[in-house]
Amino acid sequence: MATFKLTLEYDGGGLVGWQRQRSGASIQALVEDAAAALDGRRVAATAAGRTDAGVHALGQVVGLALERAIEAPALVKALNARLPDSVRVVAAAEVPSSFHARFDARSKTYRYRIWNAEIASPFERRYAWHIGGALDVAAMDRAAGVLCGRRDFAAFQAAGRVPASSVRHVMASSVARGERSLITYDVIADGFLRHMVRNIVGTLVEVGRRRRPPEWMAEVLASRDRSRAGQTAPPEGLFLMRVEYNARFQASPSGTLNVA
C-alpha cells in the first residue's frame, strides 16, 4: 500500500460538488472510480474541502491509498486519462500512510470572485457573481477585516446545521479590486463551516451596496444568528485556492488562479 496526496483543479460547473451523491457527477466519485479502475478494487478518496455543487478548485487536496505500486508522475497521467477534462490532477506525492487530507490540513485559502460591471461578461458568467450596481470596495474590505481572529462563525453557517463547534480561526480576510471589473475576496482559515465563505460574501455585498455600514459585520458576527447575515452568494464565484499542511505533507505545489 502507498498513500498519495493529490492536488486537483476542477471546474465545478455541472458537477454536484465533492461528495458522492445518488445522482449527478461528483468529483469524489470521478476520482474514486478512476483510482479503482487503476487499482482493480474499490478506493476511498478523502478531500481537504468538501466543496459544494458548482464550486471550483485550483488547489483541492485529496488523499487516497493504492495497493498497486506506481510512481507519482505515472499516477497523475493514469488518473487524468480516466477523468473528464473538467477535472485534472495537477500534482501527486507519496506521503506517510497516516496522512489525512482534511484532518491534517493546517489552513485553507478560498477566493470569491465578483464581476462588478453594468453588463455581465460571457467569459465570467461561470466563474464570478455578476453584480451590476456600484460596490464600495473599501467599505467591503473594512468589513472583511473584522472577521480576522479566533471567532464563532455561527452567523455564517448553513441554515439548519449544528456542527460540534462553529469556532474557526481566520488568518486573513480581505477584499480588493482585481483586473478590469473584478473584485476578489480572499480568506484563509484553519477550517470553514458549510456555506461560510458564500454567506460572508453575501454579507460583504450588503456593505458594498451601502445598505449597511462596515460596522454591521461585527454585529452580525456577534449575533451568532444566521438570519442576521446576508444572502448566500452563488457557488460559481467560489474557488478553493490552496490547502496548507505541516512541512512533512507540504510536498506538492499549490494551484494558481487560471481564470483571473
Place this chain on the structure above:
Amino acid sequence: MATFKLTLEYDGGGLVGWQRQRSGASIQALVEDAAAALDGRRVAATAAGRTDAGVHALGQVVGLALERAIEAPALVKALNARLPDSVRVVAAAEVPSSFHARFDARSKTYRYRIWNAEIASPFERRYAWHIGGALDVAAMDRAAGVLCGRRDFAAFQAAGRVPASSVRHVMASSVARGERSLITYDVIADGFLRHMVRNIVGTLVEVGRRRRPPEWMAEVLASRDRSRAGQTAPPEGLFLMRVEYNARFQASPSGTLNVA
C-alpha cells in the same frame, strides 16, 4: 430609421458562428431575432468579422438599422434582455446610415491563445488550444514577424475556397508569453481570409515544436499553397478582439480580453 453600430462580446462555445445556419444557434440569428422583436419587423445585422463556429469575440462590431426610435443605452439593455448570457451587447452608438460594419472596417485584431503546460487547465479548455510539449516562443515570434506587410496569404486560406483576392495587409503579427502557461498570438490586418489566423497558428506551432525553422514561414507564404502550411488550429483559442474604423465611426469602446 436609425443605424446603430453595436459592439458585442460572445463565448462562441456551443454557437455555430456568426452566420445564420439551417440548424444551431448563430450569433447573427440571435441578434437579428432580438432586434426584430424590438422593431416589430425583420432586421438584418451585418458583422465586421464572420467568425466561425466556436470562435469567441470581445470586440465584434455589428451594424443594424431600426425603424423604432430608441436611444443607444436603451437599445443595449433591450437587446441584452433578449440575448442568451453567452452573447452581450457591450456598447451601441448611432452612426450615419452609410455605415457598413465589414466594408468600413479599417483593421481587425485577433488574438489566439495557447495553453502550453503538460497538464490541461479545466478553466482554459474552452478558451485556449492545449499543447503539452515545449514550444519555442522566440522562434514562433520570429516566424510570425515574417507575415507583416502587404502579402498574398493564399497559403493560409481555407482549403477549397477561391476568393477574388487573397492579398491582405498585415500591420502586426507577434507571439508572446502571457501569464502562467499562456502563449498569445496577436495579429492586426485590414482583412482576413477564412481560417487564416487558425492556419497561421497551426504553422507557428510547427515552428514552436522545432519541427521546422522560423525561416520555413517565408517558404510557406511564398508557395501560396495551402497544403504547405500547418494544421488548422482549433476554434476555441481564437478571439476577435477589436475592429477599427475611421474617426467618424470610431465612437464605441472596444473590448478587452476578460479571460486572460
